[in-house]
Amino acid sequence: MNERDADETDRTSTEATAGEAIGGATIEPGEAAEAAIPELVIISGMSGAGRSTAAKCLEDLGWFVVDNLxxxxxxxxxxxxxRSQGNVARIAVVVDVRGRRFFDNxxxxxxxxxxKHVxxxxxxxxxxDEALVRRFESVRRPHPLQGDGRIVDGIAAERDLLRELRGDADxxxxxxxLNVHELRAKLDAQFAGEDEPELRATVMSFGYKYGLPVDADLVVDxxxxxxxxxxxxxxxxxxxxDEVATYVFDQPGAKEFLDRYAELLRLIxxxxxxxxxxxxxxxxxxxGGKHRSVAMSERLARRLASDGVETVIVHRDMGRE
Structure with a gap:
């Protein structure tokens, strides 16, 4: 992804604009909120991983976006x-390493x-790391935290800084x-709907020989x-x-595994x-992420959908040789 996060400059006007007009109403920061509390999304992550693309996507979906707040x-x-009289119902803020001195707050x-029940x-x-290094090198910019070291040193420092935030992320x-269009498609799937479901699940098939998905909450073999x-x-x-799926689920233990894991997921x-x-x-x-995991993911997604979970299926490695 030719992400421009690594090429952005710090925006220093955020503090100055925080007390200015939003949606046409000038409000002092100390005033109590009287109207409906807006929905909030906090966008963070590694420099070069796509924060600016994510922010732009939400902006296109009608969110009020504030960068580097x-x-x-x-x-x-x-x-x-x-207090914007309904003009700002959804706010997205980008919090990143450029504001690292504020992370204590x-x-x-x-x-x-x-x-406040927000x-x-x-x-x-x-x-x-490999993807991030390529992106920084492609824009010929240093990592914000590398100092006198290498890009990989900056990446390592940033991972350490953001570890707790990553663990708490929804x-x-x-x-x-992912390219820019694929990232936008993922965000569109999560945020474009009018009615927000209670729970959304992504069921992703993958091949162990290509590595574990780093964004997985649960992994099953x-x-x-x-x-x-x-x-x-x-x-x-x-x-x-159909022939492959039939072969997989005709094997001893396959249907039992699906039933029991689906039951466990209901509890979770x-x-x-x-x-x-x-x-x-x-x-x-x-x-290899081509046969068994694909068939199992399809059946598992159907079970989740039948339990009222909005489900997206991704076959990460199905097209690889």
Whole structure:
């Protein structure tokens, strides 16, 4: 992805504009909110992973987007939005390493938002070290944290800084193999709907030989089932093929595994809803990500959908040789 995060310059006017007009109404930061509290999305993640693309996508979807907002000012921005007479119903703020001196205020700000019962979600954009290095080198810019060291030193420092925020994120998106259009499609799928579901699930098939998906919340292994790859008449096909799927689910333990794992996910989904978690990525793996994991992902997605979970299916490695 030719992401421009690494080429952006710091915007220093954020503090000056926080008390200015939003939606045509000039509000002082200290005034109490009287109108409906806006929905809030916090966009963060690794430099070069696609924050500016994510912000632009939400802006195109009608969100009021503020880039590089110091975390201490997030509650103020929400208060201003609440007093905008309905003109600012959804706010997205980008919090990143450029504002690293403000990260000490983030936990306090999030606690403030929780006390005000603000509907809040955090989107964290992730990418592999190799992908990030390529992107920084393509724009010929240093990493914001590398100092006198190398780009990889800056990336390592940033991962350490953002580790806790990543762990608390509602949605983690790995952009290592995504282009700009694919990232926008993922965000459109999550934020374009008028009615927000209680829980959205991404069921992702993958091949272990290509590595674990870094954005997975749950990982399950289908390699205990016989591999259709070794059946000559099935090898050219994928788990989307009826013959392959029939072969997979005719194996001992396959249907039982699907039933029991679906039941476990019902229990987990109930807990996620109770805790306010809106997004979950379930990774289903086999050796190459072409046969067993694809067939199992398709059936598992159907079970989730029948339980009222809005589900998206992604077959990460199905087209690889």
């Amino acid at each position: 110091p975390p201490a000012l997030i509650p103020t921005m929400v208060d201003l939005g609440a 983030l936990r306090e700000s999030l606690a403030d938002l929780s006390a 509907t809040r979600r955090t989107v964290f954009l992730e990418a592999s 949605l983690v998106i790995d952009t290592s193999s 289908c390699r205990f089932l016989p591999n259709p790859h070794w059946v000559p008449e099935l090898r050219p096909f994928t788990g989307l093929n 989904a109930t807990g996620y809803r109770r805790e306010g978690k809106r997004y979950v990525t379930i990774a289903v793996g086999c050796t």
